Amino acid sequence: MAPLALTACGDYDGSGSGNAPAMARGPEASWADVVKAADTEGQLEVWSVLNPAHNAAVEAAFEKAYPSIDLTIAQYGPPEISTRVDAEQQAGVGTVDVLLSTDRMWHEKHLKDGYFQKIVGPDALAADELLRNGAAPTTDGVPKATQTLYDDDTRLITSFAAWGYAWNTDAVNPAPSFESLFADDTYKGRIGMNDPNVNSVNAVLFGRLNERYPGLFERLGELRPTLYASSGPASEALGAGAVDAVLAISGSAVAPVKKAGFAFDSQFPALASPLYGEVLASSESPNASQLFVNWLMTPEGQEAWSAGYASVLPNISTANNSASGIEVFEAESVDPKKVAAWQDELNVALGR
Structure with missing residues (x-):
């Protein structure tokens, strides 16, 4: 099955070097093929702003659901994530697949630079439909508790702090x-x-x-x-x-x-601040990346990822609250x- 054409658009030049972003890749065309190809890829590197103990619990839960995929989640602060990704994009390489961070402004800045894949998982799309409850998606890019996909479906709200x-x-x-x-x-x-x-x-x-x-x-x-x-x-x-x-x-x-x-x-x-999921176009495991962010939006994924946080989905037993009862803010x-x-x-x- 041929991959989707998610090529880098535009030339990112954060330092005047003229280097193009890392080579863009994409998931398989059907979800069944995404799941199959994810098993073949077999590994996944994720950078997360949350603490190591929380990340380790998410690793264990995901690998229990998908034992053929070796997931590594490393903790970095938001400024460190954006600095490291910028450096890799300038060099035309990519060592990370998925970002779980908080910096919407950085995402918005590089939306047209070919940094990100469109998120295509059925559970991620269903969560967005559930929150919108029939309403049209907002297009101003400002996060709300009534939508989870933004920026041409390249940015996903995974939970709320x-x-x-x-x-x-x-x-x-x-x-x-x-x-x-x-x-x-x-x-x-x-x-x-x-x-x-x-x-x-x-x-x-x-x-x-x-x-x-x-x-x-x-x-x-x-x-x-x-x-x-x-x-x-x-x-x-x-x-x-x-x-x-x-x-x-x-x-x-x-x-x-x-x-x-x-x-x-x-x-x-x-009051709650959003946590975002982003799949990099330079990911060497584009299918496993899509599988992981989609899993985050299932009840099982939300139980692990939103533990102690406000969940996107309702009725998550480990969460402190659900999206229906929060007012989103971004510092x-x-x-x-x-x-x-x-x-x-x-x-x-x-x-x-």
Whole structure:
């Protein structure tokens, strides 16, 4: 069966070298042939922004479903992923097949540079139809919880990193409401929060929360919170009893922590940032790549990949929430001046 003609379009030249992107390949023409060819390819290299333990669990689940394919998932941060892929494209080579990342702006920048394959798996297409529920697909490229395929079907939302609040179950009982944690001085000196200066996601989260609860920044300053670089250290401190509660924390970081409860603000949709799947046109295993991203959109794949996150599909037992109950945001697409203003306001409130 002849492969689809997914040739590189345009000449990418990020450094002025004039080198073309890595040679484009494509999956077989029918899904039955994709599955058959994936077994023949037998291996797959994936780069993921999620932690190694999570990636290892996904590896095991996929290889159980497709034992003839050796899957390797390596962890890299979003900037490192884009830098490495750019370098490989400039050199005309490709060592990675699938990206599981968060940088929509980078994807959009290279959409016409021949970087990506169109995603063709039936379960990925069905998930998109399910979320749209008969509505026409949006074409502005901005992610929403009502669609999963974007950018000419080259970008797939695989799950959402849902943000809520958490508490130490020994110190705070019964489960608190979000607003009760900062409504008075009960938790003064016992509140944790992610440092808004470390990551723009943290600044955007608190900026959005301040829009929901005017005066939140000032209240946080009065509560003298402990600042953490990310949700990981914050959740560890929570489980150890160093703080009683943490505001705006990733549900996936809280999930494995003992003595920790987690919830979303019940008065509003849960805030969540999307995680994307991308199949590179330079993949040396184009069929196994399509098989893998399609598997991610099956109930079994969502059980593994969305564990601790907000799932794309409904009724996923391992997920913290489903796409129907979230409000999607992207830190990268928020006006940098607005992000800086939120950071400045928070720093003033926190006495920094």
